[in-house]
Amino acid sequence: MKKFFTVTALAAMAGIGSYAQADPVYDFTPTILNEFFQEVYDSKKECDATEVRIDVKFDEDVYWVSGFSAQCYLLDSNNEKYDEWWPDFGGLSDDYSKFYFGVRGLNKYVDANYTLVIPQGLLGNPTWYSNNESGRSNPELRYEFNPWKLAGEPREDKTVYDFDPISTSTSLEEVRIQGQKQLELQLALDFSEAVAIYSNVNDKWNVRDSEGNFLSEAIIRAWVPDENPSQVIVGIRGIDLKTSADYTVSIWQGAFGTLEWAAEDYCGGRSNSPLSYVVNPKSTAIEEIEINSTTDSPVYNLHGIKIEGTNLQKGIYIRDGKKFVVK
Numbered sequence: 001m002k003k004f005f006t007v008t009a010l011a012a013m014a015g016i017g018s019y020a021q022a023d024p025v026y027d028f029t030p031t032i033l034n035e036f037f038q039e040v041y042d043s044k045k046e047c048d049a050t051e052v053r054i055d056v057k058f059d060e061d062v063y064w065v066s067g068f069s070a071q072c073y074l075l076d077s078n079n080e081k082y083d084e085w086w087p088d089f090g091g092l093s094d095d096y097s098k099f100y101f102g103v104r105g106l107n108k109y110v111d112a113n114y115t116l117v118i119p120q121g122l123l124g125n126p127t128w129y130s131n132n133e134s135g136r137s138n139p140e141l142r143y144e145f146n147p148w149k150l151a152g153e154p155r156e157d158k159t160v161y162d163f164d165p166i167s168t169s170t171s172l173e174e175v176r177i178q179g180q181k182q183l184e185l186q187l188a189l190d191f192s193e194a195v196a197i198y199s200n201v202n203d204k205w206n207v208r209d210s211e212g213n214f215l216s217e218a219i220i221r222a223w224v225p226d227e228n229p230s231q232v233i234v235g236i237r238g239i240d241l242k243t244s245a246d247y248t249v250s251i252w253q254g255a256f257g258t259l260e261w262a263a264e265d266y267c268g269g270r271s272n273s274p275l276s277y278v279v280n281p282k283s284t285a286i287e288e289i290e291i292n293s294t295t296d297s298p299v300y301n302l303h304g305i306k307i308e309g310t311n312l313q314k315g316i317y318i319r320d321g322k323k324f325v326v327k
Helices: 007-013 126-130 259-263
Strands: 031-042 049-057 063-065 073-075 085-092 095-104 114-118 141-145 168-175 182-192 193-196 205-208 219-223 231-237 248-251 256-258 276-277 286-287 315-319 320-327
Touching: 031 095, 031 141, 049 141, 063 126, 095 114, 168 231, 182 276, 193 231, 193 259, 231 248, 256 259
Parallel strands: 286 320
Antiparallel strands: 031 049, 049 095, 073 114, 085 095, 114 141, 168 182, 182 231, 193 256, 205 248, 219 231, 248 276, 315 320
16 A cells, blocks of 8 residues: 655654655656546546546656645646646556546646646655655656647537427338348437438437346447438337337437538537437337238238248238238
């Protein structure tokens, strides 16, 4: 476990006569391993926070003055102290030669340069810590960074999340996937104007069963039909078609939006609020029809398996994407 000590304790130990610590050598300088931006939950402040993190490694184990982060400070691009931040500093339990400096609370959408300053004499090697001889301690350390660039130069999200469908409908359709015919439950979402789909839309939805269990085997896809630019078709496969079962399709905020929203890299215009739909494949488009044995359209059972379309037993079947009943 890491040991900590205070500046007061150091001063007290300095008066122990022959064991007094000599002046350390201020050359204990680390190498930067990694520098990156992340968004984290701050358990002390109980809030989400942005963080620029700088990972470093010393050539020996590193020890530090307890509470030393309060002596560190941040400079803005005008070389003036910036107060709207807080530190997350610490060492790693699996490698005592590594340390990290976390700067929290900076705006990732503002192109601005900052300098983190670590004053001299706050970190040192084991000899410096033991107080038996001079040891080595850090000179003043300065780390310059730009949160906006580390975050990938993001654009601030000014989207209005009220672009929701004005009507919906469901149907069972026969589709061709990788050359094979399959049945697909399709959820049609009609919007008031031309609609665009988020490029990473697969991260924006899931399907759950009637008990709320996530169905990892469910396959979802979405597209805008060429003949109707104001509609999105959400196709769902991998769910049970043989029994009457309710499925909940949840679509996160930001899955679909206006063309302006897409043109502005999903940071403007209008997009959808969170959406949720309950669908039941067995109750979708059941029709009572007579079987025409001369038709070429294939027939499927409720397992989605293609079967011989003549001399069907009593039950529910699917042809041309529609359910029908044989009595």
